Amino acid sequence: MHRQILVIGLGNDYRGDDAIGRVVVRRLKAIGGDNVIVVEESGEGAALIETWKGADFAILIDAVHSGGAAGTIHRFDAAAQPIPSRLFHYSTHAFSVAEAVELARALNQLPAKLIVYGIEGKTFGPNVGLSIEVERAAEEILRRVREDLCTNSRSSTI
């Protein structure tokens, strides 16, 4: 028996590299898998908490902008420790991903396992398509996510 794994891609298709989360989960969906549920979200925190409610294992993919080299991949085990809000903060009024994780933790609504991938974007202007650096990172993220899925699948087979 395999656990269902939720993979959430965040972003805006019309803001350059901000679309990375969505691009990766679409490619993952095209590959398919019995135990994977793929979801695309805008990144609004309250909606995110609702999306991962009840999930045991979730993987979340989003663009970040912390001044690092474009295409750099950050990986966080959000169930074990807070994720840095400086990477995922995008609004002072709506909930960011980091705030959603912490609020869900306080409400006991965090998946038992939550892996967050953050990819440093290069351009977030109004255009469609990823930069070369982030496009390269997309393939690497896809490979790593599939590895996470395989690892989980092996560990949860009974």
Added chain:
Amino acid sequence: MPANRKFEVKALSRVEGEGALYVKFEGGQVDWVELNIYEPPRFFEAFLRGRKVREVPDITARICGICPVAYQMSSCHALEKALGIDPGPEIRRLRRLLYCGEWIESHTLHVYMLHAPDFLGYESAIHMAKDFRDLVQQGLQLKKVGNEIVSLLGGREIHPINVRVGGFYKPPTKADLLSLAERLKWARDAAMETVRWVAEFPFPDFEQDYEFVALSHPDEYPFNEGRIVSSKGLDIAMREFDEHFAEEQVPYSNALRSVIKTRGAYFVGPMARYNLNFDKLAPLAQETARAAGLDPECRNPFKSIIVRAVEVLHACVEALRMIDTYQAPEQSAVEVHPRLATGYGCTEAPRGILYHRYRINEQGVILDAKIVPPTSQNQKTIENDLWKFVPKYLDLPPDKLALQCEQAIRNYDPCISCATHFLKLKIERD
């Protein structure tokens, strides 16, 4: 504490957008207060010039992620006035329902996540959630109901795309709307509990002689229609706005500030609507407010959190009424025929009246646009409050004084992004 000092909050939290507060004391008195809106200007009025009428609701919706419906409503109404069209009662009903959704989601976010932590002594909703888990979950669910309404009618939760001049691109069916009814009945009960919860908060003793300005409609608590009225006798049509209101600029802020030409600062938003339209609230909202100890007249801005909760309740009742009486329109939108004209629109955004004016030509091209958002209108009143409020707390240490000031600013749920189409706190004591 020294008689002369400055204090500064460099980035106000739990408000939309980026701004700061600077307070200077001299001889133990408040010498200067600046609400500094440093978020850059966004030039939306200039972007609109040369664009087609049909593009305006989608462009103006981008001014704000929290109240995009308000921008769509004010722009549609202004342009429909210019074009001389009336979309009819079913479109009007759908627009009221859509606005109910935005009020529910925007007010609930502010009541539960942004303002309640101030009254309960928490740094944020995340810290508050550890002790008030059920209530915070209730807040998230209540907000979600608002989101669901906006999604269903607008096509998506943020920056809806289904609104057009003359109507909607695709109106919902009656069955679509009925799917919301059970959730709205739960939301109505949760909103009543919210009113009772926030009414028990400790409120500073602070009342001012404000001039409240809101829309007033003969039969309804205002959303999209009515005259612009005030608690000091103003009673004008929307097209007379520019004759009575002026925008002024101060060197330290990127947002224009609106004043009543003859009297200066005024107050828009839930407090203004409530004081000027109490008798038009749904009877259940009136009864719940009274039972919670909130009089029909309220001049303490800290109690705005109760008023917002009352408006959420009203919006739930009104949404159910709209759903109950809705019949899908025969045509999704009224046809638009361009003509040389000027149109004026003013609707009640969650934070107060939002005024739009457009001049269009025979080809349906925007020649010029004017947009006056609620936070621009409240800016001077927020500063006035701080001039009066800060002296009461002069003996507090700077960090506690900063929190009190931020709470006072959050009474207005300011939307800085709207105002710059706007916070950091700096206190100076030499």
